[in-house]
Amino acid sequence: MTHFVEFESARVLVADDDPILREFAMVHLATPTVEVEVAEDGLVALERLNQGGIDIALVDLDMPRLDGFELIERIRWDEQLKHLPIVVVTGREDMVAVDRAFALGATSFVVKPLNWRLLSHQLAYVLRNARAEGQVRGQLEALKKVNELKDRILRLSRQKITGPLNDILESAQVIETHSALPQISESLNRIAAASMALTRVHADMGEAEKLTPNH
Numbered sequence: 001m002t003h004f005v006e007f008e009s010a011r012v013l014v015a016d017d018d019p020i021l022r023e024f025a026m027v028h029l030a031t032p033t034v035e036v037e038v039a040e041d042g043l044v045a046l047e048r049l050n051q052g053g054i055d056i057a058l059v060d061l062d063m064p065r066l067d068g069f070e071l072i073e074r075i076r077w078d079e080q081l082k083h084l085p086i087v088v089v090t091g092r093e094d095m096v097a098v099d100r101a102f103a104l105g106a107t108s109f110v111v112k113p114l115n116w117r118l119l120s121h122q123l124a125y126v127l128r129n130a131r132a133e134g135q136v137r138g139q140l141e142a143l144k145k146v147n148e149l150k151d152r153i154l155r156l157s158r159q160k161i162t163g164p165l166n167d168i169l170e171s172a173q174v175i176e177t178h179s180a181l182p183q184i185s186e187s188l189n190r191i192a193a194a195s196m197a198l199t200r201v202h203a204d205m206g207e208a209e210k211l212t213p214n215h
Contacts, residue, residue, distance in 0.1 A: 009033045010127055011053055015045035015071065016060040016089065021114070025058070028116035029123070042066025046074055049081055056127045058119075059106075060089045061097055069104060076105035083137070085130035087123060089114070 012034060014025040022038040030036045037054070039045035043066045048054065057075075061068035068088055075081045088101045091112040098109050108126050110119055 008124075008127070008131075010055040010123075011035045011037065012056050012058060012123065013037050013039060013045060013048060013054045014058045015039040015042060015063065015068070016058075017041055017063045018060070021060075021112075024114075024116065029120060042068065042071035045071055049075065049084070050078075052080070054084065056085045056087070056123060056130070058087050058089060058123070061101060062091065069100060072101060072104040072106055083130070083134065085126045087126055 010033070012025075012029055014022060014029070014036060016022055016025075016038070017040055019040070022040070025038060026036045037048060039048055041063045042059075045057070045059070046066065049057070059068045059071055063071075066074075072086055072088070075084055075086065082105075085107045086105065088098070088106045088109045089112060090097055090101075090109065093111055101109060107130070108122060110122065
């Protein structure tokens with residue numbers, strides 16, 4: 001009976017110092033769409049993670065050289081790896097260890113001995129959630145960039161309008177002072193009305209600029 005569960009394409013890194021568990025992981029977790037890589041300790045795992053391409057990590061807490069706790073901590077401090085989903089594995093039903101792992105940034109946990117079919121379902125669930133969160137982060141980042149662009153456009157537009165608008169108003173006042181012709185007076189009134197309309201637009205743009213997230 002096969003143990004693997006099909007889920008979306010992924011590359012899983014299994015970090016555990018137990019060679020039998022690593023062998024079982026490659027047998028029971030690998031599918032036509034899921035690649036499994038293994039590491040015998042935290043340092044080897046970290047080196048592999050830094051190369052990129054890993055979608056989810058299954059990390060034993062008790063490993064030589066670099067244990068699972070420190071590995072999680074280093075992952076969460078790394079700008080490129082900080083959002084990587086991490087499922088921790090412990091041979092102890094030690095809630096203190098589990099709490100510590102979660103405090104450092106673990107995503108989920110499992111206790112040995114492992115039920116490989118249930119573990120496959122759990123990895124699929126954790127990975128699906130992580131990818132959904134990644135999409136939300138991407139959308140929020142895109143929205144932030146749009147708001148920043150809008151802010152720059154509003155600021156530049158106000159700067160470009162301010163000078164010419166003041167020139168129009170001042171010139172209209174000078175001409176009105178030195179001319180009594182009705183035709184000129186009527187034209188000046190139209191210029192003044194248009195200038196006032198632009199002034200209101202200018203003020204509205206200033207208010208809109210204040211409403212952007214950067215203000």
